[in-house]
Amino acid sequence: MHEGGFFFQALVYLAAMVVVVPIAKKLGLGSVLGYLLAGVIIGPFVLGFIGTEGQDVMHFAEFGVVMMLFLIGLELQPAKIWKLRAPIMGMGGMQVAGTAALVLLLGVFTGLPWQSALAIGFTLALSSTAIVLQTLNEKGLLPTDGGQRAFSVLLFQDIAVIPILAVFPLLALPGLAPASAQSEAGHGGNILADLPVWGQTLVVLGVIAAIILAGRYAINPAFRLLARTRLREVFTAATLLLVIAIAVLMSAVGLSPALGTFLAGVVLAQSEYRHELETDIEPFKGLLLGLFFLSVGASIDFRLIQHSPGLITGLVFGLIVVKLLVLWITGAVFRLSTDNNLLFTFSLAQGGEFAFVLFSYATQNGVLGTDTASPLVAAVAVSMALTPLLMMLNERLLLPRFGTKQAGEREADVIEEQNPVIIAGFGRVGSIIGRFLQAHGVQATYLDIDPDNVDLLRKLGLRVYYGDASRHDLLHAAGAASARLIVIAVDDPDKGYEIAETVRRHYPQLRIIARTRGWRDSYDMLDLGVEDVYRETLDASLRMGADVLAALGHRRFALYRATHTFRKHDERYVRELAVMRKDSKSLLHGARQRIADLEILMSEEMDQLGRDKDSGWDASSLIEEYGTSRTP
Amino acid sequence: MKRILILFAHPALQKSRVNTHLIDGVIDLNGVTVHDLYERYPAHDIDVRHEQALLLEHDIIVFHHPFFWYSTPPLLKEWQDLVLEHGWAYGSAGTALRGKLFMNAISTGGRQEAYSTEGYNRFTIRQLLAPLEQTARLCGMLYLPPFVVHGTHVVTPEAVLEHTRCYRTLLTALRDERIELQHMRMLDTLKSPDILHDLLHDDNEVRHA
Numbered sequence: 075m076h077e078g079g080f081f082f083q084a085l086v087y088l089a090a091m092v093v094v095v096p097i098a099k100k101l102g103l104g105s106v107l108g109y110l111l112a113g114v115i116i117g118p119f120v121l122g123f124i125g126t127e128g129q130d131v132m133h134f135a136e137f138g139v140v141m142m143l144f145l146i147g148l149e150l151q152p153a154k155i156w157k158l159r160a161p162i163m164g165m166g167g168m169q170v171a172g173t174a175a176l177v178l179l180l181g182v183f184t185g186l187p188w189q190s191a192l193a194i195g196f197t198l199a200l201s202s203t204a205i206v207l208q209t210l211n212e213k214g215l216l217p218t219d220g221g222q223r224a225f226s227v228l229l230f231q232d233i234a235v236i237p238i239l240a241v242f243p244l245l246a247l248p249g250l251a252p253a254s255a256q257s258e259a260g261h262g263g264n265i266l267a268d269l270p271v272w273g274q275t276l277v278v279l280g281v282i283a284a285i286i287l288a289g290r291y292a293i294n295p296a297f298r299l300l301a302r303t304r305l306r307e308v309f310t311a312a313t314l315l316l317v318i319a320i321a322v323l324m325s326a327v328g329l330s331p332a333l334g335t336f337l338a339g340v341v342l343a344q345s346e347y348r349h350e351l352e353t354d355i356e357p358f359k360g361l362l363l364g365l366f367f368l369s370v371g372a373s374i375d376f377r378l379i380q381h382s383p384g385l386i387t388g389l390v391f392g393l394i395v396v397k398l399l400v401l402w403i404t405g406a407v408f409r410l411s412t413d414n415n416l417l418f419t420f421s422l423a424q425g426g427e428f429a430f431v432l433f434s435y436a437t438q439n440g441v442l443g444t445d446t447a448s449p450l451v452a453a454v455a456v457s458m459a460l461t462p463l464l465m466m467l468n469e470r471l472l473l474p475r476f477g478t479k480q481a482g483e484r485e486a487d488v489i490e491e492q493n494p495v496i497i498a499g500f501g502r503v504g505s506i507i508g509r510f511l512q513a514h515g516v517q518a519t520y521l522d523i524d525p526d527n528v529d530l531l532r533k534l535g536l537r538v539y540y541g542d543a544s545r546h547d548l549l550h551a552a553g554a555a556s557a558r559l560i561v562i563a564v565d566d567p568d569k570g571y572e573i574a575e576t577v578r579r580h581y582p583q584l585r586i587i588a589r590t591r592g593w594r595d596s597y598d599m600l601d602l603g604v605e606d607v608y609r610e611t612l613d614a615s616l617r618m619g620a621d622v623l624a625a626l627g628h629r630r631f632a633l634y635r636a637t638h639t640f641r642k643h644d645e646r647y648v649r650e651l652a653v654m655r656k657d658s659k660s661l662l663h664g665a666r667q668r669i670a671d672l673e674i675l676m677s678e679e680m681d682q683l684g685r686d687k688d689s690g691w692d693a694s695s696l697i698e699e700y701g702t703s704r705t706p
Numbered sequence: 707m708k709r710i711l712i713l714f715a716h717p718a719l720q721k722s723r724v725n726t727h728l729i730d731g732v733i734d735l736n737g738v739t740v741h742d743l744y745e746r747y748p749a750h751d752i753d754v755r756h757e758q759a760l761l762l763e764h765d766i767i768v769f770h771h772p773f774f775w776y777s778t779p780p781l782l783k784e785w786q787d788l789v790l791e792h793g794w795a796y797g798s799a800g801t802a803l804r805g806k807l808f809m810n811a812i813s814t815g816g817r818q819e820a821y822s823t824e825g826y827n828r829f830t831i832r833q834l835l836a837p838l839e840q841t842a843r844l845c846g847m848l849y850l851p852p853f854v855v856h857g858t859h860v861v862t863p864e865a866v867l868e869h870t871r872c873y874r875t876l877l878t879a880l881r882d883e884r885i886e887l888q889h890m891r892m893l894d895t896l897k898s899p900d901i902l903h904d905l906l907h908d909d910n911e912v913r914h915a
Contacts, residue, residue, distance in 0.1 A: 629744070
């Protein structure tokens with residue numbers, strides 16, 4: 075039914091991406107589910123644009139996962155990985171062992187030989203790195219505690235594939251002759267098969283060491299040379315070459331390519347070319363990953379599902395329930411909070427792309443019969459497709475009911491102190507204000523909306539509280555009724571405005587010191603009746619301007635005075651323009667308004683700064699009045 | 707060789723032809739440190755320890771400034787308030803400056819005649835400088851007669867150059883100890899080049915300087 079041409083295939087895949095994914099995103103389903111749906115639609119069972127070659131495409135597109143792990147590695151400093159060692163080994167180990175054990179029991183119970191049941195258990199224990207990380211990333215949940223733990227477990231699973239592959243041949247059933255004689259491990263042929271075990275181990279360790287050393291010492295100089303050629307495409311080619319070379323190398327020694335590139339990414343995380351590497355790989359990764367999800371969708375065997383709907387439904391249901399159970403217990407044992415444990419559990423409760431490889435490897439080695447493996451492959455594919463839905467279920471139904479109020483976020487802290495000053499936002503601006511107050515022995519109550527920031531600062535011994543300062547109840551708890559000042563130092567102008575609105579409405583006596591970003595949000599604050607509005611860039615810019623002039627030979631004291639005059643005028647104009655803008659709101663809008671503002675400001679500046687205000691030090695009027703006879 | 711510290715204070719040097727020339731004329735002298743206070747502390751945030759260390763490194767301290775409202779510009783007044791600490795510059799334990807020489811180098815808009823009992827300003831320069839003289843005394847320093855440039859409003863370019871040469875000669879001579887201090891201290895002010903010539907051990911050197 076389908077046309078074979080490369081361009082026709084490309085047309086089908088790209089069109090499906092471009093049409094279906096934005097619709098899915100718009101409907102709030104997320105891009106991953108969009109890709110999967112698009113895959114189902116173009117697959118052999120609906121429109122039939124692509125047939126069984128979907129499998130080959132999937133193998134090719136798996137490279138997107140390799141690139142994704144490289145990118146994730148780039149974001150992680152080695153120290154951070156080291157910090158995750160407990161969740162990686164502990165939670166990952168517990169999850170894989172627990173799931174495998176439970177499936178083994180169930181398998182033996184239903185009459186499977188224990189060897190097959192164990193192989194199925196290990197295979198189903200693995201989750202889908204691609205789907206989970208992409209979905210978490212898209213939702214911005216990767217940095218949360220639950221997201222980090224999920225990532226750790228996925229990392230462990232990637233490592234676990236290696237021993238699992240090694241164990242499978244030992245589980246071969248006497249009745250099932252190995253389908254093919256050659257022992258093919260994983261994706262590529264293992265060139266080390268003839269070496270003894272210690273030799274293999276040595277080579278593997280050597281390869282890992284080589285990647286780390288190359289990342290440390292060879293890659294930076296090489297990229298520097300390439301960067302000097304100023305040929306953008308050569309740099310991109312070199313980046314791709316790096317990733318592909320590592321993947322090939324890792325496959326050659328029987329390791330997971332994703333793991334290898336992840337390692338390389340971590341080593342390069344401190345490289346000065348990190349951002350270039352990221353921007354070069356990012357589009358390839360996005361496209362390949364999309365392609366991967368599409369092919370997963372296309373490969374779901376609906377004929378099999380149609381043929382035995384009860385079996386497949388049961389398998390999918392069983393798989394998800396078993397994984398949910400083990401994951402939840404693992405999360406609980408490692409003391410995840412309810413919110414985070416829900417996220418952790420629901421994100422990892424599916425089979426992974428490794429299952430496709432492992433099941434075919436198992437049948438090759440005579441561990442599983444094809445009639446056992448096929449429904450399992452179908453069940454894994456369906457469970458992967460269900461993952462975004464499961465996570466949505468968690469978000470929409472479970473978290474609001476059992477978690478804390480803000481989906482996936484933590485509850486606002488209980489505040490134990492009442493200070494004369496409240497500082498909302500303890501980031502770049504708030505922390506400087508805070509330190510300055512502290513240096514004067516003035517205590518303030520700090521509020522911040524970024525949980526990681528709050529935890530970090532608390533570890534440093536600062537009393538920062540987590541919570542949204544635009545909430546009336548939180549402000550009340552922070553002592554807004556008795557405080558004298560509130561400093562709004564948050565980064566986001568909209569959030570700052572919200573806070574100011576709440577304060578104006580509920581605590582009109584509380585003086586507001588507000589940080590603003592530019593003219594527009596300054597106008598908004600002023601319209602709200604906030605008098606003390608500080609544009610965050612004004613003072614630093616003026617100081618830079620003064621230093622430029624000083625370097626050109628201007629007198630520092632004159633510049634010091636000019637800086638103050640300039641700022642005074644500037645602040646007056648913002649206020650005047652805010653009023654003007656209110657009066658003539660309908661006349662000018664947007665960019666035109668801003669240009670008009672600047673014109674007024676600049677013409678007045680020339681006027682004001684040009685005029686001499688140092689006349690006290692100027693003798694010309696004296697000379698004029700007294701002439702040369704009797705000046706004092 | 708004595709080391710000289712010029713504490714120079716002018717809030718608007720860009721407006722002062724005379725002081726620009728005077729400073730430019732001595733800035734390259736060995737053993738002479740020109741410390742431009744308004745340039746160093748535009749925000750009046752004086753580094754007291756640094757200033758005290760500078761004082762200790764020098765033997766002769768010169769307050770060089772325009773004579774605004776019969777006094778120093780505000781930054782130099784603030785400098786005195788903060789740097790000349792009790793227990794360091796004066797008081798029973800304050801001996802850090804003892805034995806150093808102190809001198810004013812000032813410019814006035816009014817002419818010499820204006821600074822007399824009959825003149826427009828009703829007091830002489832020395833009378834008006836009494837607070838600074840006493841400050842130096844209290845710190846145990848030896849007060850030298852002030853170097854004065856009068857009539858800066860009307861002074862001719864040639865005269866400015868003459869004053870500049872004179873200032874350079876005076877500082878060079880003080881540095882090289884070629885001035886008879888006893889003789890110098892009997893003078894009221896150092897106003898004209900002629901007076902200066904009498905002070906030097908060797909008149910020839912002056913002409914070459």
